[in-house]
Amino acid sequence: MVFVYLFFIPIVGMAQLQEKELLPRIQSCKTKECKLINAFKLAEHYLETDEIPLAQKWLDSCKIWSFENPEILNQSDIFSLQSELFYYFGLFQFGTTEAEKGIDFAMKEKDSASIADLYFFKGINLFEMRNYVASGKALKNAEKFYSSEIKTEHLRTFIKPEHIYNNLGQLKLQLKDWDSAYYYNEKAYRIAKIEKSGRALANCEQTFGLIKLGKQQKDSAVFYFHKSKQTALAFNYYDIATVNEGFLMKAFIPQKDSVLNHFRNGEILIENYPVNTLFKRYFFKEAASIFEVLEMEKQTIALQKKILQIEDSIRFQGNSLVQNISQQYLENEKELFNLQRNEFEKQKKVSLLQITTLLLITFLLIVMVLLFRRKNKVQKRLLQQKTEISNDLHDDIGSNLTSILIHAQMLEAQENLSVEQKKTASKISSTGAEIGQRLNTFIWTLNEAHDNLQDFLEYVKHYAAKTLEGMPIKLEYLENIKNASEIKISGQMRKNIFYCIKELIANALKHSESTNLSIKISLTEKRFLQILIQDNGKGFQKGKRLGNGLLNIEKRMQAHKGTFTYTSEKGFSATLLLPL
Template sequence: LKTFRISYVYFKIVNSKMNKKFAIFYLLIVIPLLIFSQSNEVIDSIYLNALNAKNDSLKVIQLNDIVWETMFNEQGKALKIAKEALKIAKKSNNPYIISDSYNTLGAYYTIISDFYTSIKYHEKALSIRLKLKDKLAIMKSYNNLGSAKKEIGNHQEEIDYYFKALNITEELKDTISQTKIEMNIADALIRQQQFEEAEKYFIHALELLQILGDVNGQISCYIGLGNLHHNTGKFNRSIEYFIKVEKLVSSNTNNYILAKYHANYAALLKDISEENKAIKHIQESIKLNDKIGNTNSNLVNYINLAAIYESQKKTLLAKKTYLNALKIAMETGSKQWQKQAYLGIATTSYDLGDFKIAFDNYEKYAQLKDTLQGDEITTAIEELKTKYETQKKENEINLLQQSDLIKTTQIKTQKAQLYTKNILIISSIFVILVIVVSIYFILQKQKSKNELEKALAIKVTEETERLRIAKDIHDDLGSGLSKINFLSELIVKDKNLTNETTENVQSIAETSIKIVENMRDLIWILNPENTTLFGLVSRIREYSSDYLEDYPAELTFNFPNNVSETTISKESYREIFMTIKEALNNIVKHAKATIIEIQIELKNNAIEILIKDNGIGIVSNDSIKSNFLIGNGLKNMRYRIESIGGLFKLESNANIGTIIKILISLEKIKN
């Protein structure tokens, strides 16, 4: 306003003292220069104020605002200020303004078409915003990343980011942002040829925009629908949507959207052979973009306009338009569009016979191309080079080309032969390795099988021999001991024997009985069918019942109902059973008990045996200690259980009697 006021005063002075022509010149030329100068002065003033601000957060916000104002027209200044803002933000260690600075740099690099750098900064902003859980900022970062991924052709990641942003807008109930993102999703779906899904998102966004009364948004939506039907070849339907845009356009229409409308409508008109109308719309789009400083979009316009001129055989005009595009691309640093401009200049120069210019520009195009397409590009360069040099040394070049072709053919042939030879060698080595490895595994398998069969044969032989020994012991030794016992009892009944002889004979009888009992246990163990967990529990029950049958005490069993047939080692079977025998023997000899309880539990992959009596107990801890030291029955019981990896615990006093607890893991006693 200050600038307008000053200019108006100057204009009145000039108009009063000079002729009208000079006044009009002043109005058209001098005042705009004053406005532009004043605009730069305002930006410089804001910049100085920002640097002098005491609060770093406010300083960074103001600097980033300047970047947004200048990034379209003064990229050098914008980048310098953006980096300065980021430096201050990092120094402040404020994650909010750091993420905003990264976001601003991402936007800057999008404007100059350096999309990979743009993605890098947007990802940094997103990383911080995710930690802050700032959903609105996260949504914006997702949307920005989707737009950047679109420009590098990664359409799957583009649409993934858009959907993440859409979820947040629905969660925040941010309808305005939702419509923008739904239109972005629709555009992405068009690029993936999913036209029906794209139309659904456009229609839904349009319905929301109509409710909001957002005319500019509706225009954008109609443009998108027009492009959609343009892509599917439904040109009449596409025209209908662009006509709807024309009806909505007014003086309040956003110039950016209006420029977009003209550019997209021009693309449709070109495809339906309305090239002259297309040219008018592109020129209108260029004017609007120049007005708002949207230089990047004009790059596309100039390239498209030049292509139309080229198709109309207006080669010189096409070349000039490509040169305009190249100038803008060089100013904005957009290598992608520089490449397209170089290619256009090369093709038009070629058609005009300017082979040197054509060659130079095609070479620049090839250097900028991300991935050279081998022979196609090389051939094109060589062709242009040949056209240029034929004016001087056509025959010499032809000979050199023929020589190069022969050499290339020879090299290719040699490479092909070498490749085939290498393939044969590698294949042979591979086949040999497969055969050797297969033979090795077959031999190893056969060896393992033989060892297993040998082990099984030995085991079967051992079991057979054990059964034979058990049978022989039972038949021979058992019958002999029974006979000794019987004869001893007859002798004892003889009244003519002395007392000493009678005692000796009774001792023989008792010894033979014990040997028979031990022999019975040995035979039981030797039978492989009995060395199982079930066999052990059954034997304990059977032995306890027989042994305590005549003892004046109440015997109680608490055994599990279902005991598995898990095979256990002979050593484990013997040590556990002998410990039980020793415990029962001690009760009978010393305890004076009236109640005896034997309990067996199987839990947590272990066997727990409890033998309890209500007898007089062991007299004192000293006697327990002495028993273990002198190696009596208690010490033997502990040793037996610990030798097979079990735990042995003894509790005894006059009040509770004696309790023996045995705990053994089943894994340690399995055979």
């Protein structure tokens, strides 16, 4: 069938740039994106100028470049242009297949503009294959998915609603459903008037004429054919004007003079203006059928010869073009297949590398787990040894030390001892008590059950109260820490802080001559443990160097990234500050 083919030629491919502008652009492109975009524009330009083989050549280049860089050009644009090119080559089955592949792709992308465009090409290819039912469904889907808002970036010039409606009208015309044909053509005509599209207006007016002719309303048909011819000539569409002369010949049967007049008008247009070969053939075939009906044998034979010459030319060119396009298409598909195969090989290598890497990582994780378990076993063994040492010190050395203290106290209580002997017994007792306290602290630091702040605070409080018991110094102990039992503190840190506090309490007892000693422990917002120890004694003498005890406090604080500061005004005040 010829109607859709004739009316569709100008619909897409409205490239604005000329070949002389596009080719230098491609040659000067430094990026693949630049080449791909301009090559696609050039393919549409050659489609517009009816140079279909060149259009296919540049589209093939686009396919190759786009395979390596799929993000640059929307793939539905390639499917759409290829489907249209197959339509013009007369390869309607190929055109249908390309449109269907494009529809599948556009559906996944939810690109309604592309879906409508591709359904349109599927519909006109099916129409030429005389599959009118499937063609109608495809064109209705084009109408359904059409959207004036194109959300995705495209280089393709998409079909418009008037194109869909005009071809639906042509389909209904072919099925002799005159009312439906008029309905769709009227919708297309209204839009064409708004858009001021000369070609669309001429097409729709011509379709109105065919509808009226089909309904045997010849006067109305003649009116629309004349109107279509005038519109076509006004916009320089000589092919439509020529075909209108053929339709006017049919409308004037059996008036031979009028028929011959319109035939001569058609010949004048063909002789003086550029008219596409396919339109010439259609005009001459229409004229020949009319001459045959009017039994004008001489004119019929002359036209049949012209038609044969045109068809031979078309057949030769068509066969050549079809062979070339088929060869180009097959070569392009082969190259695409090779690219896909190479890509698959790359992916296989990458997958193998990924599997090897995964196995290596798994092996390393297993080794790390084994090492971690081994380290845990060693730590557990060390903890057991620490616990055993702690228990041995408490049970063995502790009991022996207690025995020494008892004997020293008993010796000190005897009345028949000399002064020197009593001094010796007292010294043994005090030294034993100090060693016992140190031993108790050492055992306490080894026990991980006490590795929390709450146990540390209780130990300090107990020690301070016991040490100052019976002494002329009153103890004030304050602490303000919430959830102290949940705050972890290592045995090493507990030991060092405790010895610092012990040294400061001992200094207050020995040197301060104070009557009050306060210990205040708190936790700052930045989780720093702050310990403030103050007395109301005589303070630290000016100019006196720090003793070993205070120097040791500084070293113990530095070991845990803490600080030790003190002042000696109105008594002695020391601050220990360290992070937990």
